[in-house]
Amino acid sequence: MNTHNLIFVKGQGTSKIQKALKVNIIPAQTPLPENKMYFPHISAKNAWDTEVCIINTSSFQTLTGNLLAYNDAGVQLSSTPISLTANARRQFTVGSDFTSATSIGYMILESSSTDVCGYMKFYIAGSYRGAIPATMDVNSSDAYIPHIASNVTWSTGLSLLNTTDSDKTLTIQFSNGTTKTVTLAAYQHDAFSIKSLFSGTSQPNIKSGVISNASGIVGLELFISNSGIGQYYLNGLLLKDDTTVDLYFPHIANFNTWWTGIVAYNPSSSTATLTITPYQEDGTALTVQTMEIQGNDKYIGNAEQLNCPSNAAWFHIASTQALSGFELFGTNNHQQLGGYTCVNISVTSGVFPKIEKSGWTGIALVNIQSSSASVTLNAMKDDGTQVATTSLSLDPHEKSVGSAQELFTTDISEATYISFSSTNPIVGFQLNGSTDNMLLDALPGM
């Protein structure tokens, strides 16, 4: 790269000041690194660490750019050049791969491509782990907090990043009618618990919230078991302004070992009528139910409370109002929790971004349409080369679930992630668990 270092100097002698500018000249045929993918929360201190992953989802073009690390005040701490050939993947452990790791509050990948995805995994070794997709979407209107648990067993934290060059004052309207304001300076990142907004007092009556004036904001929420109660749940969601009238919940876990939590949040002021259609694994539709969610209210419960038949493998909610929602899987022994948003997760191609090397990886794929789908799965290495490929045929509404290796007929132990493409829109997710069954995280196909 042809780089020119310029300085602008003012004053004389010891009172002299300067601004320094580094101008990188790239070839005219190289796209400018104008696309930003946000990792809006990074934690690598107080026993926490964060795993960051980037995948070039293009099968043709090299991705070039820089992974920029910032502190909470928005000061750039480092710039790591990224060059990923087609389908290549790169993973970082923030605590060991970055200097000033403890000061990093968020990261941004500036790259030449929009064919890129990634995730953040927050963890404390042996006790907590949660994964959240990185995002290229910056909120353009109100952002929803679809679930808040602030009580004796749970804490909910918010992590907010102001991507704009001006101060933002955000108003958080909680479901119990209270409001709080949060001010973020330009490019500032802040992470705080809900109870910290109320002088350290838990707020069991608050179930959800809406962040207004959230244009230019990227953020996430984390649910975590309170310390000292013997539970080690952790999961999180991006705070988005997205809603949809079709929510897909692609998995209902085994009732004996797991609980499946369902949240459907109606941010509108009108009552939403929900039509819930469960399906067997082979795609057979089961008894349809209806229910209502009042305006600005939500449904929260587990799959059993929804009266899903025991042979239900997944379900679809069609709503008269646009909803936000997600599902969680937790073990009944309070050790593991995973979940993902159920909003706008149907895709015709994507990746399951990590095959767990110190544990297990489960993959689920659901054909959400009434016609058969042909799905091609490729087991890929970090360098973008293919280890194995296989095809699945999914009948209408059929679900396929199994371990990553079970999906293929040849050994995929060298593979680090799986890419897929489908003739129909499908919904998929992956669960990664640790060998000791203490850590779990979930990510939708992205």
Add this chain to the structure above:
Amino acid sequence: MKIHGKVAFFLFLYVIFIFAYQSPAYAADVSLNRYSLVFGAVKNGNVTSTYTGSQTVTIYNNGTESVTYAVYNNSEWLSTYPSSGVILPGGYAIITVSVGPCGYVADTYTGSISIDMSSGSPISLPVAMHVLNPEQDANPFGIFDTPFSGSTVRSSIPVTGWALDDVKTESVKIYSGATYIGDATMVEGSRPDVEALYPDYPVNYNAGWGYMMLTNFLPGGGNGTYNIRAVAEDTEGNQTTLGTKTIYCDNANSVKPFGAIDTPAGETFVSGSTSSCFGWALTPQPGTIPIDGSTIDVWIDGTNAGHPSYNKYRSDIAELFPNYNNSDGAGGIFLWDTTAYSDGVHCIYWSASDTGRKPDGIGSRYFTVSNSRGEGESKDFVPAAADKIIRGDYATQAQYRTGYDTTTSLKNLNPDINDIMHLTIQEGGRIEVHLNETGYRGYHQKINVNAGLPTGSTLDSSGVFS
């Protein structure tokens, strides 16, 4: 078809014409644009047939008092001119340095130039001369950087690279297949990376070359596959093909305006209060460029200088490109006052848009303003002293925009933890940085030298760098 006469030269916007500054060991208020010089020579029997021609060193008086200087050298093979002079505050003097290698056997000779000042310490400038036997003479070498092989291009594209030689690179010629396209221009300071990598090569500060190739002029109207070749030739006549790039030109599907600047021609000297810049611009159908020239902008050193008078009939353009809405009035002329600019190398370029589209650059030229103000004249900037501790100060928010549309919103530009702001642009791109403070002077940092801002750029009195 005489292609090269139609195509505007293009070089990086961010090339450096060194208004230099000294290493900390130099006098506090006097600076140079170079900290060493290297010459090469190739013997031919008992005589020397070829050698590096004269090079120049510029002395700047950064202080508030006039400076008297005297130049000495310590070697018989080395000569300098002039031997002495006076530089007014803010002014400069150019010292020409040449070598006489005749009679010297093949070897490396070192010497130095000493510049004594009326105030401050003398400045010493090391000079090396490499005398080679004919069998030691090497071909020029370098890299053909862009465009990338396999790329699809339209309209004007920068053809760029670098070349060095043990004596001097005389030219880099661009070919499409066997068809000569034109000579690239060697631009001083455009490749600081090469300069740093090859410190012992003559005129290494002049390694970068560039050529703006208007692909519409290629055979077939610039539609199809072309093999673009760059050939460097040194003073001795040795040639090296620096590389060949296979590109696909797709002007049939181009939607951007295109054109060229015809004058000033490459490396032209201009002077006086009225200088003419001729060019032309067209846009693909169904677009039309307004005939009043209001969507064509002329930029000098990155600053908007106004609109040309447009809609002039050009028979050559009308015949070559008959089916465009502006075919019968593609020509334009821009008159400007060269005395408003300092003596030295400057860059002029045009951007154009048709109705409803963003403007894009269509051609550029480098030229030299020479109004004979010469030695002792005050320049419009004063290089900074670098021997003081300088602290970063970003209390005032800097902002920037890119491209030729000056109505787009400014974005904030923040420093990293090392107090450095970062921007990335493409070759031929334009940036505009608003420091939002006045009183700044701008420099280009190189090894041991703080040089002047790149040729073709300006830091105006309001603190806008473009």
